[in-house]
Amino acid sequence: MEYRPTIMVTNDDGIDAPGLRALVQVLVSTSRYIVQVCAPDSEKSAVSHSITWRHPLAVNKVEIEGTTAFAVSGTPADCSSIGLSKALFPSIPDLVISGINMGNNCGYHIVYSGTVGGAREAFFNGVPSISVSYDWVAGKSHNDDFTLSAKACLPIIDAILVEVKNHTFPKKSFLNIDLPTDVANHKVSRKYQ
Numbered sequence: 001m002e003y004r005p006t007i008m009v010t011n012d013d014g015i016d017a018p019g020l021r022a023l024v025q026v027l028v029s030t031s032r033y034i035v036q037v038c039a040p041d042s043e044k045s046a047v048s049h050s051i052t053w054r055h056p057l058a059v060n061k062v063e064i065e066g067t068t069a070f071a072v073s074g075t076p077a078d079c080s081s082i083g084l085s086k087a088l089f090p091s092i093p094d095l096v097i098s099g100i101n102m103g104n105n106c107g108y109h110i111v112y113s114g115t116v117g118g119a120r121e122a123f124f125n126g127v128p129s130i131s132v133s134y135d136w137v138a139g140k141s142h143n144d145d146f147t148l149s150a151k152a153c154l155p156i157i158d159a160i161l162v163e164v165k166n167h168t169f170p171k172k173s174f175l176n177i178d179l180p181t182d183v184a185n186h187k188v189s190r191k192y193q
Contacts, residue, residue: 005161006034008093008122010079012047012101012114015039015062015071019100019134022146026154028066036093037062037069038083040076040114045103047075049117057082076118084125094164095157096122099132099177100149106133106178116176123174128164130156130175137181149179 007027011020020039027035041060051074058073059082070088072079076098084092098118105113115131122129134141134149156177163169 004032004034005094005164006036006089006091007157008036008038008080008083008089008096010037010039010076010083010096010098010118012040012044012076012098012118014043015041015064015069017043017102018143019102019146019149021064022143023097023100023132023150023153024064024067024069026147026150027157030154032158035067036083036089037064037067038072038079038088039069040079041071041073044075044114045101046112047077047114047117048112049077049120050075051077051081059088076114077121080118080121080129081125084122084127092127094128095161096127096129097132097157098122098129099134100146100153100179101131101133102136104133104135104178105131105176110176119174119176126171128160128169128174130160130177132177132179134179134183135181141181145181145183148183152179152183153177 101115119129119131
């Protein structure tokens with residue numbers, strides 16, 4: 001049986017957010033990965049890297065086709081932490097992806113972003129991670145753009161997983177990816193196709 005890397009998906013827009021659902025659907029549809037989901041049970045934007053300290057977290061299993069998925073009452077950082085703890089999943093994933101966020105997370109936005117916080121927590125735990133955001137523009141963007149964004153990320157995800165497998169992925173960093181509003185009209189480099 002061919003080895004399939006494990007990807008855990010989290011976000012800050014909540015487990016029912018169209019960005020997360022599109023990313024998960026695209027990952028599952030390739031049949032190249034084992035997909036796990038551990039995401040907030042509701043929208044948690046702009047919580048940065050906050051964690052739940054003095055209150056118990058509620059965790060509920062959620063049905064998302066092709067995955068093992070849990071909704072957590074905490075923040076994106078909580079979700080990454082509990083998802084990596086082996087309390088929910090039998091092993092630590094090869095890669096954590098936080099997103100796809102509805103709105104960009106570049107410049108100073110990364111300080112406030114819960115999406116980035118989810119990826120950063122995985123990085124703090126020694127797991128390769130990326131945060132992914134789509135530059136949503138009200139009145140111009142559509143939910144289908146999340147699917148296009150997820151498909152645009154596949155070559156990047158595959159390249160990262162090759163580096164992880166070869167132990168050449170940088171240990172002292174995580175990646176933050178911002179996709180443009182008009183993602184359909186931007187080309188992916190042939191190097192990664």
